[in-house]
Amino acid sequence: MRRLWITSLLLASSVAMAQLPETDWLELMPPDDRQALEDMPEITHDTPEQDGTFYSPGGLKQQDKELPAVMYSAKTVAALDGKVMRLGGYPVPLETDNQGRSTEFFLVPYPGACIHVPPPPPNQLVLVRYPQGIELSDIYAPIWISGKLQIETVNNDLANAAYAMTADSVRMVEEDDL
Known part of the structure; x- marks a missing residue:
């Protein structure tokens, strides 16, 4: 009986996760940052790939x-913690x-953020830890992640992020999702 209850609870939990509404990336920014982003002048995207170079020494870190x-x-929204x-x-x-499955990666709001200039601000980067791993054969293919978001400052050679998540599920976006 206990096993049946636990199985039912796990099934209900996974169904609930599958039906979570999508969180918009702008919700990760405090209102004053969202307004500043909207008011910002157009940015030129002089990118290294224009010269045939796909490596930027700063990675996802702002260099300009x-x-x-x-x-x-790196301002965060406290209500999103947890x-x-x-x-x-x-x-x-x-x-x-x-x-060869990815177990840790940054999730970014647009494709090519690792090579385009300017990269997203830290409050638009999420460090994802996914111990089960997922095969990522194409970084231009979108994915869904579900789990508990944490406010966590992450600084490494590639990027600075203001959020992290140990994901409960990670999957590729499928045509039926669109």
């Missing part, structure tokens, strides 16, 4: 000190397991 302050913002959510985006792989 001329950008508006919102592009460096909230279970579903977020769609694009992976930037960081760590893989022995089978």
